[in-house]
């Protein structure tokens with residue numbers, strides 16, 4: 001019981017500590033993405049679907065299907081390896097959409113082995129986690145430390161693959177955005193301004209995504225630990 005409490009406190013401290021060392025400012029990144037001056041620069045660009053298709057041509061990966069998100073209000077976009085499809089959220093008129101689309105296009109050329117692994121493994125990991133929670137809650141799992149270790153171990157593998165896939169796509173996105181913008185009628189000065197803003201967003205977004213992924217692993221362990229304490233307690 002005391003050991004579980006110590007582990008839980010340690011993980012909570014880890015979450016706070018990592019936010020501090022990475023210097024993450026969640027409000028700042030939200031502010032950065034809202035910039036009407038920059039939105040003005042990209043307002044004459046084609047719609048998101050056309051931008052995506054053009055970028056896929058640049059990276060020579062035109063087999064990818066492009067569609068709109070079913071829910072019109074979703075702002076997020078997504079590449080799914082299962083059907084080799086980029087689903088675009090509603091982000092028209094936002095300057096950051098060029099970077100977001102580049103990001104999804106870059107996912108589509110990542111190692112298929114990693115993408116499929118990530119897809120299948122994530123489902124197994126989440127299912128295993130939920131089952132562990134339920135079985136622990138019902139008192140079937142007695143050695144909770146052993147099961148916590150398994151969840152941690154599975155989480156580290158999940159984090160490693162996801163963090164790599166996201167960091168890789170985010171790091172390369174400004175380059176692809178630049179390639180694309182050079183093919184448009186946009187003046188060089190405006191392209192430079194946009195790319196430097198994309199790089200600025202990345203400075204916050206890359207550590208933030210990595211942080212967000214690892215704290216998910218911690219949060220799952222914290223919840224498991226709390227449930228274990230309730231059951232044992």
Ligand SMILES: [Zn+2]
Pocket residue numbers: 103107165166169
């Ligand atoms: Zn991504």
